[in-house]
Amino acid sequence: MKWPLVERPVPNTQIPLYNRFYLHASPASQFDPVIVWGTEIDADALQTFLHERNRGGRILLTAAHALIRATALALEQCPELNVRLVRRRIYAFRNINIRMAFVHRRYSEIDLMLIEQANLKSLERIALEIWQRMLQAARNEGGRDRDLARLRRLPAFWFRRVVRLYGFLDRHLRLPTLGRLDGTRAGCMMVNDLSFPGAPPMRVYKPTRFPDKSDSFNLTLGPVESKVVTRSGQFVSVNVMPIFLRADHRLVDAQQVGRFLALIRDFLSNPERLAGGHYEQSDIDQVVAEKEKK
Amino acid sequence: MSSDRKGLEVDLMHFVQSRGTRYAQATLQTDLLETGMLDSLLLMDLIFHIEEAYAVRFDSDQVNPSNFRTIEDTVSFVLKQKALPQA
Numbered sequence: 361m362k363w364p365l366v367e368r369p370v371p372n373t374q375i376p377l378y379n380r381f382y383l384h385a386s387p388a389s390q391f392d393p394v395i396v397w398g399t400e401i402d403a404d405a406l407q408t409f410l411h412e413r414n415r416g417g418r419i420l421l422t423a424a425h426a427l428i429r430a431t432a433l434a435l436e437q438c439p440e441l442n443v444r445l446v447r448r449r450i451y452a453f454r455n456i457n458i459r460m461a462f463v464h465r466r467y468s469e470i471d472l473m474l475i476e477q478a479n480l481k482s483l484e485r486i487a488l489e490i491w492q493r494m495l496q497a498a499r500n501e502g503g504r505d506r507d508l509a510r511l512r513r514l515p516a517f518w519f520r521r522v523v524r525l526y527g528f529l530d531r532h533l534r535l536p537t538l539g540r541l542d543g544t545r546a547g548c549m550m551v552n553d554l555s556f557p558g559a560p561p562m563r564v565y566k567p568t569r570f571p572d573k574s575d576s577f578n579l580t581l582g583p584v585e586s587k588v589v590t591r592s593g594q595f596v597s598v599n600v601m602p603i604f605l606r607a608d609h610r611l612v613d614a615q616q617v618g619r620f621l622a623l624i625r626d627f628l629s630n631p632e633r634l635a636g637g638h639y640e641q642s643d644i645d646q647v648v649a650e651k652e653k654k
Numbered sequence: 655m656s657s658d659r660k661g662l663e664v665d666l667m668h669f670v671q672s673r674g675t676r677y678a679q680a681t682l683q684t685d686l687l688e689t690g691m692l693d694s695l696l697l698m699d700l701i702f703h704i705e706e707a708y709a710v711r712f713d714s715d716q717v718n719p720s721n722f723r724t725i726e727d728t729v730s731f732v733l734k735q736k737a738l739p740q741a
């Protein structure tokens with residue numbers, strides 16, 4: 361059992377008044393606290409960086425891994441975003457954990473995984489964890505996969521009741537995470553890499569909100585597109601990737617959303633800044649050494 | 655399924671090329687990473703096609719760029735794995 365949230369909520373005095381209008385509004389006012397901000401990043405810089413790292417690296421890196429690391433580092437600098445709502449109170453998360461959506465190959469559907477303390481992990485470490493989970497899911501071998509299989513077998517009547525009861529408890533109580541299914545609730549930010557080859561250009565994207573209150577923010581990366589811009593008075597073609605952030609105005613305002621997105625943009629456009637982390641390449645050596653011992 | 659080099663090459667080439675028009679031009683030496691063809695979906699499908707057809711099991715640390723850069727590299731990796739005694 362883990363307690364993902366700190367014990368005390370953010371004091372009222374520290375919540376901006378404008379956010380409190382949204383926080384305490386009556387549902388009858390039909391307010392909409394969703395903010396979506398879209399921008400784009402320099403895809404050439406990110407792709408060059410990934411190609412270079414993949415030339416000599418021992419684990420395959422993708423844009424999704426870079427996005428997770430960039431998000432975690434940006435959250436480290438913007439701790440006011442690492443929060444969620446419980447009733448009408450705002451609680452901070454203890455750690456910077458990032459949720460990621462991925463395609464569960466066995467069931468051809470979306471599943472979630474949680475990268476814990478992603479701000480402390482190197483890109484290689486993040487990639488290793490993701491490949492491990494994706495292989496496990498595709499083989500249907502993990503504990504979470506067994507739990508998901510049980511959940512799939514639930515009749516619709518019971519499924520609805522379980523989801524509603526859990527949703528009610530999640531909205532009203534500072535719950536611990538108990539198992540493999542609810543473990544993904546331990547992070548405020550969901551990242552979604554939709555930059556797969558063949559994806560259509562992304563002009564507008566409004567990420568949905570997963571029906572638990574931990575999903576405070578969603579960051580989605582779209583596919584690479586060519587664009588003509590002027591640089592020093594010359595027309596040049598550059599590659600860009602769109603990125604969309606969905607945020608909750610009860611937690612943050614547009615200025616904070618903009619500052620956070622600017623940080624993400626800066627990390628992904630200057631990806632050499634993603635290097636580092638307490639776990640480095642030696643982690644992979646350790647995995648290989650353990651396997652050889654067996 | 656034939657697991658000699660030639661048979662493997664033909665099978666994996668066909669597997670990649672059948673992904674759509676974008677992949678139809680792929681050759682044994684096409685750099686799947688530099689051309690942006692290899693994403694996580696193709697990678698997982700490729701791994702599990704190999705696992706099912708050739709009884710070779712991949713571990714996460716083997717999701718290594720040098721094993722998947724070209725179809726030729728993947729074929730060499732599979733042949734090397736098949737030559738090893740199975741655990």
